[in-house]
Amino acid sequence: MTTTVNSADGASSNQPSVAYNFAYLDEQTKRMIRRSILKAVALPGYQVPFGGREMPMPYGWGTGGIQVSASVLGKHDVFKVIDQGSDDTTNAVSIRSFFARVAGVRTTTDTEEADIIQTRHRIPEQPLREGQIMVYQVPIPEPLRWMEPSEAETRTLHALEEYGVMHVKLYEDIARHGEIATSFDYPVLVNGRYVMSPSPLPKFDNPKMNQCPALQLFGAGREKRIYAIPPYTTVKSLDFEDHPFAVQQWNEPCAICGATDSYLDEIITDDAGGRMFVCSDTDHCFKRVAGQSLSAASDEEGEFFTTEVDSSVHERRKK
Amino acid sequence: MMPDEISRRTEALPGEEPALLQVEGLSHYYGERLGCRDISFDLWPGEVLGIVGESGSGKSTLLNLLAGRFPPSSGTIRYRDAEGLTHDINSLSEAVRRRILRTEWGFVHQHPRDGLRMRVSAGGNIGERLMACGSRHYGNIRSTALDWLERVEIAADRIDDRPTAYSGGMQQRLQIARNLVSGPRLVFMDEPTGGLDVSVQAKLLDLLRQLVRGLGLSVVLVTHDLAVARLLAHRLIVMRRGEVVESGLSDQVLDDPHHPYTQLLVSSILQG
Numbered sequence: 164m165t166t167t168v169n170s171a172d173g174a175s176s177n178q179p180s181v182a183y184n185f186a187y188l189d190e191q192t193k194r195m196i197r198r199s200i201l202k203a204v205a206l207p208g209y210q211v212p213f214g215g216r217e218m219p220m221p222y223g224w225g226t227g228g229i230q231v232s233a234s235v236l237g238k239h240d241v242f243k244v245i246d247q248g249s250d251d252t253t254n255a256v257s258i259r260s261f262f263a264r265v266a267g268v269r270t271t272t273d274t275e276e277a278d279i280i281q282t283r284h285r286i287p288e289q290p291l292r293e294g295q296i297m298v299y300q301v302p303i304p305e306p307l308r309w310m311e312p313s314e315a316e317t318r319t320l321h322a323l324e325e326y327g328v329m330h331v332k333l334y335e336d337i338a339r340h341g342e343i344a345t346s347f348d349y350p351v352l353v354n355g356r357y358v359m360s361p362s363p364l365p366k367f368d369n370p371k372m373n374q375c376p377a378l379q380l381f382g383a384g385r386e387k388r389i390y391a392i393p394p395y396t397t398v399k400s401l402d403f404e405d406h407p408f409a410v411q412q413w414n415e416p417c418a419i420c421g422a423t424d425s426y427l428d429e430i431i432t433d434d435a436g437g438r439m440f441v442c443s444d445t446d447h448c449f450k451r452v453a454g455q456s457l458s459a460a461s462d463e464e465g466e467f468f469t470t471e472v473d474s475s476v477h478e479r480r481k482k
Numbered sequence: 483m484m485p486d487e488i489s490r491r492t493e494a495l496p497g498e499e500p501a502l503l504q505v506e507g508l509s510h511y512y513g514e515r516l517g518c519r520d521i522s523f524d525l526w527p528g529e530v531l532g533i534v535g536e537s538g539s540g541k542s543t544l545l546n547l548l549a550g551r552f553p554p555s556s557g558t559i560r561y562r563d564a565e566g567l568t569h570d571i572n573s574l575s576e577a578v579r580r581r582i583l584r585t586e587w588g589f590v591h592q593h594p595r596d597g598l599r600m601r602v603s604a605g606g607n608i609g610e611r612l613m614a615c616g617s618r619h620y621g622n623i624r625s626t627a628l629d630w631l632e633r634v635e636i637a638a639d640r641i642d643d644r645p646t647a648y649s650g651g652m653q654q655r656l657q658i659a660r661n662l663v664s665g666p667r668l669v670f671m672d673e674p675t676g677g678l679d680v681s682v683q684a685k686l687l688d689l690l691r692q693l694v695r696g697l698g699l700s701v702v703l704v705t706h707d708l709a710v711a712r713l714l715a716h717r718l719i720v721m722r723r724g725e726v727v728e729s730g731l732s733d734q735v736l737d738d739p740h741h742p743y744t745q746l747l748v749s750s751i752l753q754g
Contacts, residue, residue, distance in 0.1 A: 310599075323577045327614030331599070331606050334613065337620055338605055338642050403620040 186233040186266040192216055196234040196389070200380060203391035208353030209321070210304050215387035219261075224254060225283060226384030228300030229261070232281045235296055235380070236262065242270045243277035248285035248426065248443030272446050284347075286368040288425045288447040291377035293394065299362045301383040304390065306350045306360035326358045329401055337406055346411060352399045353392055367410045367426045372398040417442045420451035499527050500562060502668060502700050503548070508557035510543055517543035518724040521557070527667070530694060530701040532715030532732065534708060534747070540724040541704045542672060548702055549589055549670045550579050564667060584614050588661030588669040592676045594653035597660070598645045604631065604656055605641040611664040630659040634689060651682035655689065662693060668700045675710055687713050708751055712736055720744045 184190065192214075199213035218226040236242065242262050246255040250272040258281060259270045271277050274287040281298040291297065307317040310328045320328065329350050336344045349366035353359045361369060362381060372379060372392060379392040392398060402408040416423045418439040425447060427440040442448035503525035510517035518540035525531050533541045547554045550571045559571040564586060571579065583589075591597035598607055608627040609617075617623055628638050634655040636648075645653050654674065661669060674690065675683040691714055694701055705711050711718055711732060718735045720728040720743065728741040739745045 310602075319576070323580060325580065325614060327610060327616075330613040330618065331602055331610050334606050334609055334620065334623065335602055338603055338624075402618075404618050405621050 183265045185238070186236045186262065186268075187218075188216065188230065188233045193234040196230055199389045200231065200234065200391060203380070203389050204378070204393050206357070207392055207396050208351075208357030208359040208390060210383075210388040210390045213387055213389050215384050218384065220257075222385040223302060225258060225281070225300035227382030227386075227389075228281050228283070228298050228384075229258060229382075230384060231380050231382035231389060232258075232262065232279060232298045233266075235298070236266055236268060236279060238266075238268065240268055240278040241276055242266075242268050243272060243274065243280045244270075244282070245280065245285055245287070245444070245446075246283045247428070248287075249445045251445065254283065274446050284363050284365065285426065285443055286364065286371045288422075288442070288444045289450075291371075291375055293376040295377035297375075297377050297379045299364070299379065299381040301360070301362040301381045301388075302385070303348075304360055304362075304381065304383040304386050304388040306348075306358050321357060324356070326352075326401075329358055330403070333401060333403065333406075337403070343402065343406055343408070349408075350401050352401060354396050355399075358401070359390060359392075359398075365411065365426060366400065366408075369398070369400045369408070370410065374398075413440055415440055417448060420448045420455070422448070422451055501525060502527050502529075502562055503702075504558075504560040505548065506558050506560075508544070508547055508559065509555050510547055510552075511555045516540070516724040517555075518547070518721070521719075521726055523719060523726075523729065525668075525700055525702065527700055528698045529717065530699075530703060530715045532711035532718045533702065533704045533721060534706065534711050534718055535721035536706060536747070539721040541706075541721055543724075544721070545670055545672055545702060545704045549587065550574075550583070561668075584611060585664055586667050588664075588666040590654075590657055590661055590669060590671040590674050592673040594645065594650070594657045597657040598653060600645050603642045603644055604636070604648070607645065607656060607660050608663050611660065615664055626663060630663050631656075633693070634659045635685075651678055651686060654678060654686060658690070658693070662697065662699075665697075666699070668702070669694075671701060671703045673705055673707075674703070675705070675707065683710075690714060708736060708747060720747065 186193070196213055199211045203209065203211045215227065216230060218229055220226060220229070232242070242259065243250070244255040244259045246252040249255060262268055263270050274280065274289045277295065279296045279298060280287065281300065283300045286297065305317055307320055307328060310332055311317050311320065320326065333343050333345065336342070345366065347363050347365045348360055349369055351359050351361055351369060351372065361372060374395050374397065375392070376394050378394055381390045400408040411426070413427045417425060417427055419441050422442055425442045425444060428443040430439050430441055431437070432439055501524040505524070506522050508521040509519045521544060523531070533544060535541050546552060548559060553572050560568050561571055561582070562568045563582065569578070589597065599610070605624060605627040608630050609623040612623050612626060628641060631638055631641055636652055636655060645656055648656060658674070675686055678686060687710060693699070694714070703711070703715055715732045718729060718732045719726050720735065720741065722743045728735060728739065728744045735744060736748055739748050
């Protein structure tokens with residue numbers, strides 16, 4: 164590193180403040196990854212091996228996604244990162260500032276404005292548009308892994324389209340819980356050919372992958388696999404005829420914006436069993452709140468958090 | 483025609499079904515070491531063929547060759563499928579071979595752990611083949627699984643238990659149900675009663691005989707236990723050091739053994 168790192172504010176100037184190649188990876192590496200991406204796009208749902216590189220973060224934090232993002236990022240793209248749907252969690256903030264620094268790209272939290280959205284766990288609530296690229300961070304790319312520990316065997320199963328064993332997992336769910344209890348990483352059939360793991364996505368988001376206008380790229384850093392769903396591809400969630408696929412539902416609306424059609428996170432607010440359900444997609448939630456009576460909503464929210472914090476402090480003092 | 487050609491006719495006579503499995507000159511070497519040498523026989527529909535011999539005589543090698551688990555050093559295995567087409571097992575594509583394996587064949591391992599998914603419930607174990615064959619209706623899969631549990635005498639309320647919670651005998655019966663659920667035509671069994679205590683063995687043999695007769699299955703049965711062979715097999719092949727030393731009808735071989743080795747085997751049965 165030749166330059167002092169005094170600012171993460173690469174977005175304001177055109178030159179990144181650190182002497183890395185554009186978007187951290189060298190051009191040969193990016194070419195190699197792009198070749199894998201092209202192959203993945205040509206074979207929707209097929210896991211293409213690639214020469215995964217060490218990234219300046221631990222495996223499991225999105226090393227696959229970050230390599231894919233680095234390879235597809237252009238100088239004029241606008242970059243967004245979400246983690247659990249949220250723009251302001253540690254990982255999302257770090258990866259966003261990483262690319263702001265090493266690529267000098269503009270970053271955003273606005274789903275509509277973003278060209279590339281790197282994500283863990285969620286697809287934004289706002290429908291994606293043509294020209295956007297979703298980049299997923301994938302921990303375990305092999306959907307058959309839970310049933311079949313051998314890599315040689317799972318490759319054969321994919322090659323020969325022997326996917327009966329995937330339904331054994333769903334059968335076990337119904338036998339044990341009375342319904343398909345798999346709520347995330349719910350297996351899908353892509354383009355009528357490959358069974359694919361949608362990373363740790365909640366099954367709530369599975370329908371959004373079907374016929375999606377955006378390009379969807381999946382990167383698994385530890386396992387060194389890339390797979391993809393090209394725009395407007397059929398993505399079907401596996402199910403049984405008498406137990407059709409269904410998404411999660413909540414009994415209450417979002418406590419902040421009142422949305423009834425979004426994916427809600429349960430948040431524990433104190434030690435006395437207090438909890439609230441709020442949108443996991445923060446951008447979506449803020450936009451809805453802004454659309455409503457702006458000042459009233461933010462006031463209420465602020466008040467809510469202050470009182471909660473106060474009461475929990477009191478509780479602790481009593482003890 | 484040579485006499486042995488007559489005994490090993492491959493063309494069906496009018497009004498008779500042709501052989502299900504035709505094995506010709508099958509040999510296998512593990513490097514320099516002999517697995518089995520020059521083995522030929524035909525298996526007819528509904529027939530139970532016992533392969534007996536002492537440990538290390540090449541029985542399991544032969545069974546694995548027959549089931550297409552690895553290719554032989556030389557020789558051919560021809561299988562006539564449900565549609566009447568004859569396939570050379572070792573020149574088939576892997577896709578077709580695996581399809582035959584999961585639809586028309588079954589393989590019962592000596593150790594149930596090798597043939598079952600131990601982390602999947604009994605119902606899931608039985609249902610796997612149905613789902614592999616395209617069944618996508620939970621209710622139907624479950625009722626078929628219940629039906630098969632009853633047939634192998636496992637209580638219906640054990641359907642959601644994992645095989646780890648089963649006794650050895652139950653595990654073996656579950657493995658048999660898992661193999662027979664898709665209505666196979668040919669089942670390979672490797673010491674199906676090995677490792678079970680005598681009373682459980684007797685019950686299992688009784689059950690096997692019932693199922694095999696009832697379903698008209700063809701079976702290739704490997705065993706070192708001549709009592710099992712006598713009870714189940716119509717015909718016997720006696721192996722020693724990788725070669726067939728004697729073959730014929732079970733009663734004939736066991737009551738009137740010709741080869742000295744067979745005589746030794748028969749005389750070594752414990753008399754109780």
